[in-house]
Amino acid sequence: MKIKTEILIIGGGATGAGISRDLALRGIPSVLVEKGDFASGASGRNHGLLHSGGRYAVSDPEAAKECIAENKILRKIAPHCIEETDGLFVSLPEDGLQFRDRFLRACEEAGIPNTLCSRDETLAWEPELRPDLLSAVKVPDGAIDPFKLILENAKDAENHGAVFFLHAEVTSLLIEGNKIRGIEAKDLATGEEFSIDASFFINATGAWVNQVLKLAGLHIDMALSKGSMLITNRRLTHRVINHCRHPSDGDIVVPNETVSILGTTSIRLKEIENFEVTPHEVSLLVQETSKMIPAIQEARFIRAYAGIRPLFQSEEKGNDRAISRGFALIDHGKRGGIKNLITITGGKLMTYRLMSEKTSDLICEKIGREMPCSTHLNPLPGASRSSGSKERLKQFLTDRGEILCDCELVQRKEVEEFLREEKFKDLQDLLHRTRLAKGTCQGGFCVYRLLGVLHHFKRAGGDSNKILKGFLEERWKGIRPILWGTALKEEELIESIYKGIFNL
Amino acid sequence: MSSELGVRSKILFTLKRRSELRAKDSEPFKSMHYDLIVIGMGLSGLMAAKTAAEAGQKVLIVGKGMGSLCLFSNTLDILGQCPIATKMRDTLSQWIKDHAEHPYSKVGLERIEESLFSFVSLFPPPYSFHAIDHRNCLLPTGAGTLRPTYLIPTTMIGAASFDEGHTLIVGFEGFKDFYTRYVADQLKCRGINLQLPDPFYQELTATALARLMEKKSFRENIGWEIKKQLQGETRVGFPALLGMGDPIQVKEDLEEIMGTKVFEIPILPPSVPGKRIFDRFKEWLTEKRVTFLLGYPVSKATVTEKRCQGIEVHHPPVITSYSADRFILATGRFMGGGLKADAEKVFEPTFNLPVDQPPSREGWFGDLFFSDLPHPIHQAGVLANASLQPVDERGNVILENVWVAGSILAHHQCIVEKSREGIEIATGYWAARRALGS
Secondary structure: OEEEOOEEEEOOOHHHHHHHHHHHHOOOOEEEEOOOOOOOOHHHOOOOEEOOOHHHOOOOHHHHHHHHHHHHHHHHHOHHHEEOOOEEEEEOHHHOOHHHHHHHHHHHHHOOOOEEEOHHHHHHHOOOOOOOOOEEEEEOOEEEOHHHHHHHHHHHHHHOOOEEEOOEEEEEEEEEOOEEEEEEEEEOOOOOEEEEEOOEEEEOOHHHHHHHHHOOOOOOOEEEEEEEEEEEOOOOOOOEEEEOOOOOOOOEEEEEOOEEEEEOOOEEEOOOOOOOOOHHHHHHHHHHHOOOOHHHHHOOEEEEEEEEEEEEOOOOOOOHHHOOOOEEEEEHHHHOOOOOEEEEEEOOHHHHHHHHHHHHHHHHHHHOOOOOOOOOOOOOHHHHOOOOHHHHHHHHHHHOOOEEEOOOOEEHHHHHHHHHHOOOOOHHHHHHHOOOOOOOOOOOOHHHHHHHHHHHOOOOOOOHHHHHHHHHHHHHHHHHHHOOHHHHHHHHHHHHHHHHHOOO | OHHHHHHHHHHHHHHHHHHHHHHHOOOOOHHHEEEEEEEOOOHHHHHHHHHHHHOOOOEEEEEOOOHHHHOOOOOEOOOOOOOOOOOHHHHHHHHHHHOOOOHHHHHOHHHHHHHHHHHHHOOOOOOOEEEEOOEOEEEEOOOOOEEEEOEEEHHHHHHOOOOOOOEEEEEEOOEOOOOHHHHHHHOOOEEEEEOOOOOOOOOEOHHHHHHHHOOHHHHHHHHHHHHHHOOOOOEEEEEOOOOOOOHHHHHHHHHHHHOOEEEEEOOOOOOHHHHHHHHHHHHHHHHOOOEEEEOOOEEEEEEEOOEEEEEEEEEOOEEEEEEEEEEEEOOOOOOOOOOEEOOOOEEOOOOOOOEEOOOOHHHOOOOOOOOOOOOHHHHOEEOEOOOOOEEOOOOOEOOOOEEEOOOOEOOOOHHHHOOHHHHHHHHHHHHHHHHOOO
16 A cells, blocks of 8 residues: 655644644645554553643743733633643642742743632632632633543544554665655554555654654654552542642642542653553652642542653753753754754644644745634533533433443444444553443443443453453553552452453 | 331431340350351352251351352352363272362361262252262253253253264344354354244243244244254253253253254353252251251351350341351352452451461462463462361461362362362262361
8 A cells, every 4th residue: 555645644643633724724634553543652641631821821831921921722622622720739838938929929920821829719719629728829820631632632533534544563764865755554454554645744752752853864852751650439529629739749630520630740761662650650640639639648540641752852851840841843954954854853742733833834945835823712522512420410310221341431333433433453552442441440340341342342452351352451551559448449349350251 | 208208217216225235245045056157158058058957966157148159059069170081980089189178178088979969959850950970970951062961950960072963052132141153163063043932031031932943832932933943963962041940841841842852051151050959958958947048158257265156147227146156157258258359469358267278379370361370369378287177387277267268268179170069069968068067
């Protein structure tokens, strides 16, 4: 199979999908190649915070300004991916008020709306907060669903002619002189090999940029910083809760539908693959976040996960939090490398649209077309539809259909629809696009049911139990670090089912 | 209305006051005294209660729930991980030689056999338990795998030699805990799904279907429908829900209509066959005047001078005290609440008995879920001597009138060994025997 396109994008994270949409809206054809599913890297492994910019106001004013600008845009174009919760920056007695006052000034300078709230006011809104807190600053933080955001970008891009190859890995770059002529790729599901020719190539692979650049004999300096997060089995607060201090480990709690996400840590990694959350990180997160919300000490956790922040750096620095969260747009032609290769990395989910815009601008400049960006003006396709757990509950009450996932009320119908309509290649594809296995039991029960349904529709590709075991092994990475208390009880049950009753 | 409420709350208040007073009272409540109190109502607790009741003891059995019986225990595992070719007696004998600390080694081969005999005698035909040729046999499961087990109920015998003859697997449309094609494809046989006449229930569960199966007209319709769809199969396998109280009648009616053998396949919890075991124990123990207190956990145990004086059971708003000469602790592992874990350590909540465990949380679990080595935490448990009395690390008895039974004991890996029911039956029996001084 041989494909020709104008622009080839490598990487299906928020940036890759965003660029694909941006180019498509400008009428420029593109093809995107991603070795996993959309949002498989850091784009899907973060705390789902719609930054107000407050978190960077003191330490990185540029990033803070970008955040608040994008925050306003995303609320307009992707309201269905956002819960407008607001956020509080809470000062505790041990912090004093010096940092808070700097924080207030920095917010003003960055243009982040901020309101200083008294202890009584704050506790009336958020009774789980520590009763002796000094004050809180309210900012327009929110919660965002990164999977939905990225899938919506992809859908809009596809509606405008963009093409995607998921579960396809780029195996080589075909270089002629100082230009890339095309790529060779392999479909990881079928093993089929194919090549794509293009005029320009965009490397949007986040923490994986150097793996792609290596195929062209290039390299850039990156710092890979692991950030770990914990999910509680209930929602602890209505608002995003930040610790009002210099950015540090365990200083944020983000509500997400029915749960809360505690974050984060920052640990420098040498390698990318096989990164896991350690029991030490779990203890650290619990210890730090419970300073703000004491109930976290007794909370039940349902999963721990980690993502890798791809931090671009020009020189070595010890502390990863000191490296700018700003993004890097590299024109390799200007560096004496490959003329038609651009790398976009660094940055964060919040600025994915801005990064896409700047990348597409550079492409337009290179191909000599003047087409303005419109991603900040056009809402995403599902923007007029509401969603969330309330909607699912309503849907369930109307349909009274067969429920596969009891924790998240995912109906069998929903899974069957997905199997009919979407290009299903991997169990993760389905898990990314439904709420299945996202609840308290983390798929302990419903994945057996899902396999039953997949097998029924002959979509399990042969050995269903192999897929089942693969899922349980993947699930293990997320739950192993949090196994004590009630979670441990449930683990004993799940193990007794799969190793006991089913003898897997 | 308001005055009624007022009266009611006053009564509650008085009850509460009394219970508080009683709790403070050091004198045990005389009319609530038993020879033996069994804490825990899983298989090990029930076996202990049976053994004591048979010896003419006045027994109280108290439990928060039915233990893992209602979850698993479709069949009785003794040592499923051992080769099928060997007779169970030889398997156990070798196991005891190789595993000095294992609960089986504390009980000993002869008494294990006695305990199994005692269990089996509780289930006279037609619904009885069988070992095929004194060895493990392989039974199909709800994941389409084959699983080794030892004692099987009459309703599963038809599956014991699965590779002989033709089998049809039958499931139900809308029952989400059993997938016919999934099971049948892996077992390389045919599977069909039956459409039930109308949506009887909003959601079809195993227990709801088991109750429906007890209706003669319902199962007859099912039998005839399957008969129409048979293609020469000589055996029909159903998920394990062929009736709660009289599964044999269900099985025989279906067999007569279809002209085939019928068997049950173990599925996801809840376990209907496990509930049948519980019901039979309850029936028998009630006949023997054993007192049942189901649904409430023991909130406190009073200990003085290395002896347990009594327990308190909290049924809001009342707390009741019960005393006894001897106690058996059979509260299970984490699921049952017999062991608890905070982020630092594993502990035993009723008597705070020492728990043998890995040194820190990092060592509780292995890196992989499926691995050849079992997770170390599953070997954690309460230390006991050969009489199943709780001991400290040096082997000194901690409580002189308490015996420990069931999966709460240390030094076994019941999930991987496939020994859960065997350990529960053997240690429940033996703990009661030792408590009675025999």
